[in-house]
Amino acid sequence: METIHLNENHTPLNDNSHLKEIIRDLGLKITQQRLAILNHVVTGKAHFTAQAAFESLSKTHPEIGFATVYRFLRKLSENGYVTEVRMGGLPARYEWAHKKHHDHLTCTKCQGIVEFENQEIEELQEKIADQFGFVLTDHVLELFGLCPKCQTKEGELPVPKNRFSSHLEPNN
Amino acid sequence: METIHLNENHTPLNDNSHLKEIIRDLGLKITQQRLAILNHVVTGKAHFTAQAAFESLSKTHPEIGFATVYRFLRKLSENGYVTEVRMGGLPARYEWAHKKHHDHLTCTKCQGIVEFENQEIEELQEKIADQFGFVLTDHVLELFGLCPKCQTKEGELPVPKNRFSSHLEPNN
């Protein structure tokens, strides 16, 4: 029994059916927490940390615990629904894996991220794995540099040398 | 005043001059700890963790502190003398950066590492950065898969799904 009703702001409630579908597919029970988290993952901005998600969710769902956020994000990434990206020793960042595969080009100064896709590189990776008799299952490709803006503006890197910090939201 | 003498085992003492050279280049004072650590980095096996280096060094230099190991490894990697490789949330691993640039192909089952170099990919990366107006300064490329051995042997991954663990010494 799924009814659509309006909340106190008279905005239509999200149709959660596809979210429920995903949770069901994971073999998990459908809870308000998981729906809220998943909704945040799907509709919120990409490249968020678990901590950021927790804080954001806390506003509307003060009862949610960070353990639940961590747990569910892990489950989602284990099952390919979200992509976990890590750089250096920095907190993991997540993004809804609805788009086709892509890699990232990150500005080490402003943390801006450009997503790109390069079929040629993907193929070369397969070729390399083949050469060594490996069956390729995954890969990580992250490029770092200075974006056009940051090449002109003076100023030192906000991040210590050799301590990468990709995959953050841009500062500007 | 540098004299070569024999230690109690009548084996020639390492010629530390090139190690001292490196420490000097970093603008640091030459200490026994730094010489020991650097010697370990240069002559020991690659892809070691700070903890492993600390434990190994402790045997011959019981007085050395782990803070010093961490500190010096950080300094070395900041200055390009060692390469720091990280995967997933696992401890950082280091390798002496004497070889030319290479990337890694890691078996997710036995943790075996194959180093490879592919000029074509390197060039494509430059091209991509160019396309977006970035000045490329660094990159991370890690491939994951199953090595020839591990494709045949049965058994589940020793590492949780989606939690990479590249860049460890092989188990077998």
Next chain:
DNA sequence: CCCCAAATGAGAATGACTTTCATTTTTAAC
């Protein structure tokens, strides 16, 4: 409705670093 396995969350635990700071070394200057 009932029941119970699954889920939750508060807080403790973990683990990899990093920082602090009192003490020891290094080294440049006599």
Next chain:
DNA sequence: GTTAAAAATGAAAGTCATTCTCATTTGGGG
């Protein structure tokens, strides 16, 4: 060689992301 200031060290405490524990709550099949 002495000496003194600056740098380095290491023991211990701190930090921080993430995981674990466990008492309590809850979803959903029967």
